[in-house]
Amino acid sequence: xxxxxxxxxxxxxxxxxxxxxxxxxxxxxxxxxxxxxxxxxxxxxxxxxxxxxxxxxxxxxxxxxxxxxxxxxxxxxxxxxxxxxxxxxxxxxxxxxxxxxxxxxxxxxxxxxxxxxxxxxxxxxxxxxxxxxxxxxxxxxxxxxxxxxxxxxxxxxxxxxxxxxxxxxxxxxxxxxxxxxxxxxxxxxxxxxxxxxxxxxxxxxxxxxxxxxxxxxxxxxxxxxxxxxxxxxxxxxxxxxxxxxxxxxxxxxxxxxxxxxxxxxxxxxxxxxxxxxxxxxxxxxxxxxxxxxxxxxxxxxxxxxxxxxxxxxxxxxxxxxxxxxxxxxxxxxxxxxxxxxxxxxxxxxxxxxxxxxxxxxxxxxxxxxxxxxxxxxxxxxxxxxxxxxxxxxxxxxxxxxxxxxxxxxxxxxxxxxxxxxxxxxxxxxxxxxxxxx
Numbered sequence: 001x002x003x004x005x006x007x008x009x010x011x012x013x014x015x016x017x018x019x020x021x022x023x024x025x026x027x028x029x030x031x032x033x034x035x036x037x038x039x040x041x042x043x044x045x046x047x048x049x050x051x052x053x054x055x056x057x058x059x060x061x062x063x064x065x066x067x068x069x070x071x072x073x074x075x076x077x078x079x080x081x082x083x084x085x086x087x088x089x090x091x092x093x094x095x096x097x098x099x100x101x102x103x104x105x106x107x108x109x110x111x112x113x114x115x116x117x118x119x120x121x122x123x124x125x126x127x128x129x130x131x132x133x134x135x136x137x138x139x140x141x142x143x144x145x146x147x148x149x150x151x152x153x154x155x156x157x158x159x160x161x162x163x164x165x166x167x168x169x170x171x172x173x174x175x176x177x178x179x180x181x182x183x184x185x186x187x188x189x190x191x192x193x194x195x196x197x198x199x200x201x202x203x204x205x206x207x208x209x210x211x212x213x214x215x216x217x218x219x220x221x222x223x224x225x226x227x228x229x230x231x232x233x234x235x236x237x238x239x240x241x242x243x244x245x246x247x248x249x250x251x252x253x254x255x256x257x258x259x260x261x262x263x264x265x266x267x268x269x270x271x272x273x274x275x276x277x278x279x280x281x282x283x284x285x286x287x288x289x290x291x292x293x294x295x296x297x298x299x300x301x302x303x304x305x306x307x308x309x310x311x312x313x314x315x316x317x318x319x320x321x322x323x324x325x326x327x328x329x330x331x332x333x334x335x336x337x338x339x340x341x342x343x344x345x346x347x348x349x350x351x352x353x354x355x356x357x358x359x360x361x362x363x364x365x366x367x368x369x370x371x372x373x374x375x376x377x378x379x380x381x382x383x384x385x386x387x388x389x390x391x392x393x394x395x396x397x398x399x400x401x402x403x404x405x406x407x408x409x410x411x412x413x414x415x416x417x418x419x420x421x422x423x424x425x426x427x428x429x430x431x432x433x434x435x436x437x
Contacts, residue, residue, distance in 0.1 A: 076272045090223075096198035102144050124146075127141075142398070147386075156177070156240075172247040178431065387403050
């Protein structure tokens, strides 16, 4: 059978099973094994098993459960509430100050956890009621929270980058460094948009009355709440970037640091630790099964020549390197509207990264652009995951349509940030080039 037809059948079968609600990992595993038996015969099954086993023993993936554990510890430690409290006390007198504090706080939270929804369930649950209490419009009170939380996989450390780096054989540390400026640049765009919108229409975000603004002494005392997050960020990222620790060791330092923070805040109880370990185990099992499924799928794609075939088809488009890059990113954006980010990675990495190598792209630059396209899918209707997480913390009277409407203005800002990184690659490559000799 023609390789193109086999490729079409396999990708279609995976997508159909996913949309029918089957677990993504088992979709990838079952389709890979079925296609191997049908088109190669049972004698080729050991090829899939051996390749998958070789990928799964990659020690890079040890960082994933440690970063997940760090995120779960921080969720109950109280450090996020202190972080938000400190930032908004300094910005409360500015128009849109609470919304800006939400974006900055969630961005810093992302730099501690690398997870795309943590900010919603920590700072978001505190910030939204505060903004509504102060008379903020829903467009300002809701929209910034899910989009800022989407920066988690871009602002290092990032679990998505760990998975991507393991599958595409890229330096995890270099990916972390490459995502630093784009992540904070995008966050800066969100802040700028909120400031402009609120100053053009002051009714959207009333300024905190002078009598309610905290005095300087209270602001300085609250600033102590920023100390723990900054120390934790420096410990994790500083160690990785300077080469003192590997990403795995950095994740271990972060997990230990989060426990120290919880201990200082008197939140390191047996019940909280049990909850954190259980949550970490469940999340890690899910990720590992996804990696197993993705490895099976990638092994069949590579061994059968399908990834090469599909790559050659895309390379044959009369668009030039930049045009092909735009096609790849558009495919990711389109898939992000309907699929989970990890599933997208599993399906596209075996096809897209060989293309990037053939076109002589800087793979760290391409990997960060790839991640930026992935995270836009977190907030893209109709099935952006962060939109549903936001739905979970909002009152029942707030409709899903309102959530969709409030995030739409921020999606073009994320695309502009990605476009700037394409036009000016140094936005991504500057930090890795400075720190990696």
